[in-house]
Amino acid sequence: MSQQTPPGVESTDPATTTTVTTTEDPPIWRKVLGSSTGRNIGLIVALALIFVTGAITAGDSFTSVNNILVILRQASIIGVISIGMTFVIISGGIDLSVGSVMGLASVVATLDVMQHFVDQTHWILMVVVAIAVGIVAGIINGVVIAYGNVVAFMATLAMLVAARGLAEILAERRTLTVDSRDFIDFMNADFLGVDILIWMFALVALAGWLVLNRTTFGRRTVAIGGNREAARLAGINVKRHTVWLYAIAGLSAGIAAVMILGRTTAGTSTHGTLYELDAIAAVVVGGTLLIGGRGTIVGTVFGVLIFATLSNVFVQNNLSSSVQAVAKGIIIVVAVLLQQRFAARGARE
Secondary structure (H helix, E strand, O other), rough: OOOOOOOOOOOOOOOOOOOOOOOOOOOHHHHHHHHHHHHHHHHHHHHHHHHHHHHHOHHHHHHOOOHHHHHHHHHHHHHHHHHHHHHHHHHOOOOOHHHHHHHHHHHHHHOOHHHHHHHHHHHHHHHHHHHHHHHHHHHHHHHHHOOOOHHHHHHHHHHHHHHHHHHHHOOOOEEEOOOOOOHHHHHHHEEEEEEHHHHHHHHHHHHHHHHHHOOOOHHHHHHHHOOHEEEOOOOHHHHHHHHHHHHHHHHHHHHHHHHHHHHHHEEEOOOOOOOHEEEHHHHHHOOOOOOOOOOOHHHHHHHHHHHHHHHHHHHHHHHHHHHHHHHHHHHHHHHHHHHHHHHHHHHHH
């Protein structure tokens, strides 16, 4: 008769043929914090702390409905770009060109010849052209990366430089104005007391959430980011999917170009300068892994709102943009460190 082996200890009795091991489940709080829900709760807490700080330091001017709408309006354009960036980063890629593509789209849509056609038809033509420019630039990025086997960083960096240079050539380093009064009135109108720009951001975020969480396309995006080779072996056309992902990033840049045209009534090659960095920062702070395989649209929205609210706090308190940049840098570093910590813990468990 063999001696019974205590739980959690490997048996050394030759008469036994099985190894008995026990593993302890991680605490519930650790499971919650490691989940997307837990990360979103952390973002909500961070946003609430920033808001409370603004309320204490700036008073009623910060907590007014008008100022909250200002924060949302300022977040809307970067927010739309960030939604497209989320898809690219979840797949394990990066897009440094979205800001320049946005500037190029705004210039093409406000060229004299384009404004002439708009006068003869409808301002929706200007919207279609801006979005088309963004999609074409995104497809070019995707083809170069997927079929040219160029690293995403270098391919999109090249597009960043080329798109900005082309915008300068087309605009002749001038600021081009929007002639359509109907377009300007529509883009500066409000619905139920909320600006059109905010509604556009909300609709793009909702569409992004549905695509990422409720479609095969979204599941394939996560799979590619988690393990590209395994996704290919599972039957996913990784190269074609990559092209579509960068097309989505270009689409978001085109929509953002329409929004900036409505907000400034002008197209210029300087539109979107450094927007790509703000978008990447928002996506990372929102919990999307830079190495791919994990991310949420909800987290990205909170990341955008955190930076927009923080910027407003600095403006309300008359603090310099330099201090604001330092604060943003600290937030990004902390977010990346937390990502690495949770990723390493997830790998151990």
